[in-house]
Amino acid sequence: MSNKMTGELGELVKSGDGKIHTGPFGSQLHASDYVEDGIPCIMPANMKNSRVDLTSISYISELDAKRLSKYLVKENDIIYSRRGDVTQKALIRQNEAGYFCGTGCLLLRPGSNFDARFLTYYLSTSEIQKWIVSQAVGATMPNLNTGILSRLPFNGPEKLEQSKIADVLSVIENKIELNNQINTELEAMAKTLYDYWFVQFDFPDADGKPYKSSGGKMVYNKVLKREIPEGWNNGIVQDIIDKVPSSNRVPTKEFKDTGEYPIIDQSQDFICGYTDDESTVIKPETAHVIFGDHTRVVKLVNFDY
Incomplete structure (x- = not known):
């Protein structure tokens, strides 16, 4: 049958x-x-x-x-x-x-x-x-x-087999939905944090209290045409960041599925491959921001890569 x-x-x-x-x-x-x-x-x-x-x-x-x-x-x-x-x-x-x-x-x-x-x-x-x-x-x-x-x-x-398949797919779908909800909540938290720090200037002061609301000193900035916290200033990106030092490039054909060091590029995937070639590795003392010059994809990297 x-x-x-x-x-x-x-x-x-x-x-x-x-x-x-x-x-x-x-x-x-x-x-x-x-x-x-x-x-x-x-x-x-x-x-x-x-x-x-x-x-x-x-x-x-x-x-x-x-x-x-x-x-x-x-x-x-x-x-x-x-x-x-x-x-x-x-x-x-x-x-x-x-x-x-x-x-x-x-x-x-x-x-x-x-x-x-x-x-x-x-x-x-x-x-x-x-x-x-x-x-x-x-x-x-x-x-x-x-x-x-x-x-x-x-x-x-038929229906009995349909239900078995649907049970498996539903677990995966629910996991994806939960991850999407978490991402949405994290994005909202990031926007709120940005607003508190850089719009309302209520970042934690030395005592852990909101800076501006607790009487933190504000000074007028002529360029920004608004008051900003004392000690803050305006500037442009190239004056306030350092470029990541260059290293030997790993040819795409040499990307591995596993290896000692992850390879970061400008694709949507956070890690695009691995290498064991230590001469290609960058070792950040502080976190690096990787910005795709074509894709505009941004990645935060705080490990050897």
């Missing part, structure tokens, strides 16, 4: 008591119907990385949600953008159940034949996205409809 499931998405969804239908039309929900607080209304602009992005989301009243209850989403539904970037979609998770499928969207309810997480990953593959774009209609703006989505070809495992 084969554990493969093959066919058009619409038929496979329908046989599992799922459905694919269009979201409400503009005539059913007008711009004047949106309210400041109520039921979140998912629009194409609220789809990001196959998730619902609550940034700048609109709301409808509970009365309108009840009137148009067929468009309220359930956990494991997939909402698709119907116009523009027709590859945009969002998987509805537990805390988003009861939100509203807004205008400009299609609602895909996978049914019992699918693990919704696996189907979302499947729909995110480049091959399927290219298929969707190639089938979209419209001379000026691509449009997706229920017919196109229903004809989408599916060739994959």
